[in-house]
Amino acid sequence: MNTSKEKKGFLSGMNDTNLLLTITIVIFFLMYIGAIVFQGGGFTKPQMFFNILNSNAALIITACGMSVVMISGGIDISVGGVVALVSMCCAVYLDYHDGSIFGSILIALGIGVAYGIVQGFLVAYLDIQPFIVSLAGMFFARGMTTIVNTAPFNVADEEFTALKLTRIYVPGMGTVNKKGIYVPAYVEIGVIVALIIVVLLFVVLRWTKLGRSFYAVGGNKQSALMLGINVQRTKFISHMICSVLAGIGGYVYFLHVGSGSASHAMGMEMNAIASSIIGGTMLTGGVGNIVGTLFGVLSLSTIQNIVASAGLDQAWWTGITIAAMLCVFLLIQSVVMAQKKKAVKN
Amino acid sequence: MEENRVLEMRGINKSFPGVKALQNVDFNLGKGEIHALMGENGAGKSTLIKVLTGVYSKDSGTISLQGKGEVAIHSPQDAQKNGISTVYQEITLCPNLTVAENMFIGRTQGAITNWKKINEDADKLLQNLDIPAKATQQLSNCSIAVQQMVAIARAVDMECEVLILDEPTSSLDEQEVEKLFNLMRNLKERGVGIIFVTHFLDQVYEVCDKITVLRDGQLVGEYEIKDLPRVQLVAKMLGKEMDDLSDIKGESGGYEGGDANEKIFEASALQSDAGIKPFDFYIKKGEVNGFTGLLGSGRSECVRAIFGADRVLGGTVKMHGKEVKINKPLDAMKNGIAYLPEDRKVDGIIGDLSVRDNIILALQVLKGFFKPFSKAQAYAFADEYIKKLNIKTASADTPIKSLSGGNQQKVILARWLLMHPEYLILDEPTRGIDVGTKVDIQKLVLELAKDGMSVTFISSETDEMLRTCSRLVVMRDRKVVGELAGGDLTQNKIMSTIAGESKV
């Protein structure tokens, strides 16, 4: 009796965000340690971890944007399309129009801002459901990508290739290979960008008025209005942040793959949503954490790597494992929240 | 603008499609004055308040504030900036934020906020106001009453000149109400003008200085409290002289059938997961009884357990002396039990559905999934009860959410009466509705009982229960602590039983 009461106190004393975040981080570490113990090999090398970061930097960025929108009670499923559109536009600009790196970055940001303005306006000021708006946004981006250029192609621009191959070495994390040569561990530029964004957003969400407004609007729109928060503007900004981050994420993605294609980032929006949810963001809004989202992306890609290195057919099993993982996390969320509700009620 | 006034509203007009909600209404609020805004539901109180707080924009008229002259208020933010703070009946805070955040969000300056200082300030304020909450606690972890107190603390802390309290007491118990009144008097001394909206007449006469009465969207008048006795106030609100309420019981008399002593419903050691202690209970045919006790004493939980609305954990239930199982609402309905829930908005109405669908719902469910009523039949039922209960609605097809509170309640009542239950449970049927409808409902209860229906009636207003019930079950701390009947049915006796024998 006594212990159960204490447990109740612990559960109900913790706020929603921290509770879900803790679960996510614990599970990620258990999973990674499990991978090291049972599969060894690649997972013991730090570079394995950095590779996960390298290939998922864009996902981290878009997932962060998704979290912001979800915390404020919306959703944006256009991010995958925007990523594809950005990479295609930048590729065409660099190769066919002999553009500069700076110009291509401007294009990426421009597409993001344009998406933010249109979607944000429709959702925040015309009160149209965000799902429908961003659904149309996704259709539009995918369609536009093929209109810009139908065939996929690799970018040959020298300046760009140099930037793409830039490696930032992480001191002390290298390994010695079979020949006895020290191989330093590295990350790509995109990872640095992603980490800066994670830190920035963490600060914004945790400590600024704007950040707390996102939570307030997501928690209870009507109350937020009564509390004197400009709900429409807050919603607009959340969509703006998400779209701009999708633009930046698109550029980072482009930097990683070095090509433009209409089939780029297929289903990325679903991965971004899944990462946010695994990271403890609730689709109902008002609950979530950027650090959780980072761990969500890491968990998702770690499990993909585990599946791949276990020798299971990639295309086949990835979908099923991600879905299974999503299912497990959703159930945990659902059960934990129900338990908590009960604990508070009594 | 006259001196010593903090607020003047002049010639306010506001109409909604088909309704003139406010017609040329004036309202004045003095410095350091507690001013009651009274009227039946639909009289325009809420609309006036919402115009003042910028939730609605007015069609015409002016709002002037002391020292600022005429102001334009287009949003709740505007109102806040002009020193108008509001506490609403429904808690308008964000449950996912902390107590401190709820108190300060939307009114701090600059982009970066010093949360440490805010937490300290919040703790200080909570302590000053004697509110049992911590600044860093998540709001959803607080009880409803504490949440309401936090909302008030937020409003109080703002440098406000006008404080609007829109039925803030409906979820507070007496001690908490007393605390709130102390707070109001305290603010009054500091020169804050307070607009107080409530349905409790006692409370008006306890704290207010002035009363403004609205009826049908029009101003009836502004009165000093000492110039307006209760009876007159009620008369002004209703627009007619009211018949003497205390007589309604004598008028109708009780049920006189031969089976008046039969126990229709009997429960022993009934317990649910809502946290009440196991209790025994019975009701006879044609009897009106009630559960009384302070808010949170477990009154509602008891009747919810009877109806199977909460998960039943143990105990036996008998109908007509025969044991039955009631695990979910449908079981209770099949046994002829009907339950009008406490929270009309959350548990009662189905907002977007028409009045007709809302009326037939319970009987329809009872009849079965595969046997829908014909349209003609449904209309016949709806029309019958709209007439019988005098429900004011444009048509049977009107969505119930566009009706006034009192009429919504009548629709829910119609829903259960249509089922022709043997045993009707009414949980706070008179809360938040106008005086006229209140009387109608009480009369109806006694009529139903006379015709042989057993009724359990719960109300926060003890005099209502004294008027209708012949037996009262008294509760304290989620436990049944006594039963009163006959000569024991007095205000004093109830109070002393609620408070505990030692206080007699």
Added chain:
Amino acid sequence: MSKIEKNEQSFLKRLVSNQLFIPVIALLLLSVINLINDPGFFRITLGTNNAGNPVLSGYLITILDYGSELGILAIGMTLVTAASGGQDISVGATIAIAGSAMLRILCGGVSRPTELAAPVIVAFLVACVVGMLCGAFNGMLVAVFKIQPMIATLILFTAGRSIAAWINNNELPIVPDPKFGYFGGFIPGIPIPTTVFIVIACIIVIALVLKFTNLGLYTQAVGINESSSRLNGINPTFIKFLSFVILGLCVAVAALIKVSRLSTINYSVIAKDIEMDAILAVALGGNSLSGGKFNMWASILGAYVIQFLTTTLYKFNVSSDALAAYKAVVVILLVVFSAPKVREYMSGLAKKATAKKGVA
């Protein structure tokens, strides 16, 4: 005079506020555009197909034929939307699963069978069971575990096509019996596409269900106020669950048509993006995507409007890849036009205009 004007106004108001207003206007608009572009758009000709059977052809027939799956899905999607206040985004993936299961039964696990391993009706019933199981899975997550529908169905959305491939070992079996193709094509001697009859059958069934049961009342009640429905003796968990199972059944019927059209399956392409079209159909029908009141016929009409739009775009030589961009623009225009805020604004303008006229 004023009375007539008032009547006129209220008639206009009633018209604009009618749920069928948006889809009908969209339909008319599309028709006019097509008529201007090609006066022969609505011409229907009787010809013969490859097998020498009489068939009707024409754009109108194409729309009716290819809009079938969408129309059937719109039925289930409307119920799910009404009861749960969310949408099922896994319908495309579950069509793949149900279709794959059907093929597995028909071909018996062989990729190039010479004869049917089981009668079509058995395969169809199995597909129905599979579809309903998928629906039950989604329904359980939504109703019992209280997960938001879009997210709960994200699971099958992600895994569905993989599961479909797994059922047939990633083979693409081909049904040997040409009779199987009748469901998605023509029955010899009948010039009207079979799918039209299937849709009509589905519509009759749902009309009967709505008439002779309380499904409509219950789903709307649950969608509007769950707690209140429970206190009136309705079991909200079961109603939500039921709506997903019904959608599963619709998915199985749609899968039958889809698989029959090709006599085989392509896991990654079959019914691609159909979930988006189905949701749009519900929205176009003027139904709130957050649940509650619904109008089944408006949804079905919405489905055909979407198909009309697709066909129109193809007619304007839009490539299938770029189709999405144009559709998006149209969708946004429609949604903006039907947004309550915009409507309010427009009716305000209309009022001003009539007021001016009155003064003049």
